[in-house]
Structures are given as C-alpha cells and as structure tokens.
Amino acid sequence: MAQDHDIVIIGAGPAGLTAGLYAARARRRTILLERNVTGGQIALTSLVENYPGFPDGVNGFDLAQAMQQQAEKYGMEMGYGEVTAIQPKDGRHLVKTTEGDYLAKSVIITGGADYNRLGVPGEERLTGRGVSYCATCDAAFFKDQVVAVVGGGDAAMDEGLFVTRYASKVYVIHRRDQLRASKILQERAFANPKMEFVWNTVVTEVLGEDAVTGLRLRNVVTGGESTLPVAAIFIFIGLHPNSDYLKGLLRMDEGGHIYVSDWMDTEAPGIFAAGDIRVNSSRQVVSAAGDGATAAIKADHYITDTFKG
Numbered sequence: 001m002a003q004d005h006d007i008v009i010i011g012a013g014p015a016g017l018t019a020g021l022y023a024a025r026a027r028r029r030t031i032l033l034e035r036n037v038t039g040g041q042i043a044l045t046s047l048v049e050n051y052p053g054f055p056d057g058v059n060g061f062d063l064a065q066a067m068q069q070q071a072e073k074y075g076m077e078m079g080y081g082e083v084t085a086i087q088p089k090d091g092r093h094l095v096k097t098t099e100g101d102y103l104a105k106s107v108i109i110t111g112g113a114d115y116n117r118l119g120v121p122g123e124e125r126l127t128g129r130g131v132s133y134c135a136t137c138d139a140a141f142f143k144d145q146v147v148a149v150v151g152g153g154d155a156a157m158d159e160g161l162f163v164t165r166y167a168s169k170v171y172v173i174h175r176r177d178q179l180r181a182s183k184i185l186q187e188r189a190f191a192n193p194k195m196e197f198v199w200n201t202v203v204t205e206v207l208g209e210d211a212v213t214g215l216r217l218r219n220v221v222t223g224g225e226s227t228l229p230v231a232a233i234f235i236f237i238g239l240h241p242n243s244d245y246l247k248g249l250l251r252m253d254e255g256g257h258i259y260v261s262d263w264m265d266t267e268a269p270g271i272f273a274a275g276d277i278r279v280n281s282s283r284q285v286v287s288a289a290g291d292g293a294t295a296a297i298k299a300d301h302y303i304t305d306t307f308k309g
C-alpha cells in the first residue's frame with residue numbers, strides 16, 4: 001500500500017532540501033526521498049566558500065545536515081531508497097522506489113547530476129582533497145600552485161581558464177591531439193601563458209596519501225608512461241543528470257536535463273524539476289536552493305488549484 005503525501009521530493013541535495021523546507025512550511029505533508037547520503041554533491045566538499053551567510057565558508061556535509069534539520073523542524077519527513085519510476089494514478093502520481101511506493105499530489109524532482117569519473121585508482125579517495133569536478137568551487141584553494149585539468153570540451157576550457165586566475169600553471173591533459181571545445185574558447189586557452197597542453201594522454205592514477213601530489217600518465221600513441229607532479233586535478237569529462245528513469249515521461253535535452261518553465265514546471269502537470277537536473281542550471285548550491293524554493297511554492301499553488309485545498 002503506497003504511503004500518501006501531498007508532495008514527494010526526489011533527491012536530498014540543496015535543491016531537494018530547500019524544496020522540503022518550503023513545502024513543509026506551507027503545511028503540506030512532505031517526504032524527501034534519498035538513495036544515498038543527505039547533501040548530494042555538496043556532501044563531497046569540505047569547504048563551500050560561496051554560499052551566502054558564511055563569511056568563513058562552511059563544510060558541505062555540515063551545511064546539508066543543517067538544511068535537513070531545518071526542514072525537519074517544520075515537519076518534512078526523510079525516506080530512503082532509490083526512485084525507479086513515476087506513474088500517473090487517479091489524478092495523482094505514484095512514486096515507486098526500491099523500498100516501497102508513495103502516492104503524491106505533486107512531485108518535485110531534484111535528483112541532480114553525477115560528474116563522470118575517470119575511474120582510476122586514487123580518484124575517489126582523494127575527491128575533495130585535490131580531486132575536483134568544480135573549478136568555481138575549488139580553484140581558489142590552489143593559489144600559486146601547479147594543477148591539471150582533464151578534458152577537451154567547452155567545460156574543460158572554460159573551467160581551466162577560470163583555474164588560471166589562481167594557479168601558477170595549468171596542464172590540460174587530453175586524450176586526443178585536438179580539442180572539441182568551441183573555437184573562441186580554444187583561442188583563449190592557447191593564448192593563456194599559464195596553460196600547457198599534454199596531448200594524446202590519459203591519467204591512469206591519481207597519486208597522494210592525504211592530498212593529491214601528482215598524476216600517473218600514459219601516452220595513448222606511444223604507450224609511454226610518466227609522472228606529473230600537481231597539487232590538484234580538475235576533471236571535466238562530462239556530467240550525467242540522474243534522469244534515466246524519467247525518459248519517456250518528461251521532455252529532456254539530449255544530455256538528459258529536464259526542460260522546465262521559469263516556475264520549474266515540467267510538461268507533466270504537478271511534476272516539477274529543480275537544481276542541477278534541469279536545463280540551464282548554473283550548477284551551484286545557491287541556485288539549486290533557489291530553484292527548490294521556487295518549485296515548492298509552485299507545487300503548493302498547484303495543489304491548492306487542483307485539489308481545492
């Protein structure tokens with residue numbers, strides 16, 4: 001028997017936690033479903049310096065815990081399990097999870113995105129200790145140090161150029177002998193004296209005990225191996241939104257980001273999407289939180305209008 005709620009939120013990152021706060025304060029019976037740990041991507045980072053209100057920065061995990069406590073204070077429930085499908089049922093939505101089903105008047109999807117990983121030894125262990133997937137977030141920690149960027153697309157060039165504002169030198173490691181990035185970004189990157197390109201090369205291991213100290217590299221043409229001492233590695237080899245289970249239900253771009261209106265409505269009435277999972281997200285904690293608030297306010301109005309209460 002499915003549990004009955006006004007609003008079911010999928011994913012406990014900053015967008016979902018903020019949506020939960022707003023939905024609970026609107027006195028809607030609200031549950032936030034999470035398949036992993038509270039915080040989403042932000043749980044990975046030790047210091048968030050660009051979330052307003054924390055002049056000395058805040059630990060990402062602690063920030064997420066505080067967001068959860070704040071929402072629970074107003075009555076938001078937490079539930080655990082992976083959402084596998086959303087199906088229409090009697091004018092409502094049946095949210096199916098690995099741990100049971102939930103019936104909702106409205107659903108807010110805040111499943112975020114996972115960065116593509118290299119999948120090499122040392123990468124997971126040193127994430128947040130020199131392995132980063134977000135230059136805007138972490139570049140400032142490596143002022144005047146030598147770092148590496150991996151990737152050859154727009155994100156790698158854009159973020160790599162951002163890293164040069166802080167680092168003394170940025171090696172760009174790319175598995176091919178030319179970039180995929182747009183011409184204008186390529187021109188800027190090639191003109192930047194801090195950037196040095198390492199072509200036809202892949203990272204085979206991230207080195208270091210408590211922090212990144214270097215990379216093991218392999219040239220894909222010659223097969224030659226080498227070691228590159230760096231203090232950080234910024235990885236930009238794509239991002240995949242956690243939206244696979246929604247294909248066929250909602251309209252998405254080719255990368256799997258969900259199209260929404262300014263009020264976070266998807267094309268399915270009563271279903272909203274917010275944060276990194278939507279198209280054109282700026283992929284920051286503060287914008288994800290803002291999206292979550294917008295979606296919850298709109299979901300509250302939708303329930304009032306549709307269910308007359």
Ligand SMILES: Cc1cc2nc3c(=O)[nH]c(=O)nc-3n(C[C@H](O)[C@H](O)[C@H](O)COP(=O)(O)OP(=O)(O)OC[C@H]3O[C@@H](n4cnc5c(N)ncnc54)[C@H](O)[C@@H]3O)c2cc1C
Nearest residue numbers: 011013014015035040041083111112137275276283284285
């Ligand atoms: C290492 C790192 C450092 C960062 N540092 C900063 C920073 O300093 N400042 C900043 O502003 N931004 C930073 N970012 C970016 C920021 O974390 C994201 O923009 C933000 O977390 C997006 O929030 P979200 O709620 O949309 O999604 P996410 O944070 O991705 O959360 C989504 C959640 O949904 C869950 N989920 C997904 N699918 C399902 C499902 N089917 N069922 C149940 N649960 C599901 C996931 O497990 C996850 O917990 C950083 C990102 C990374 C990776």
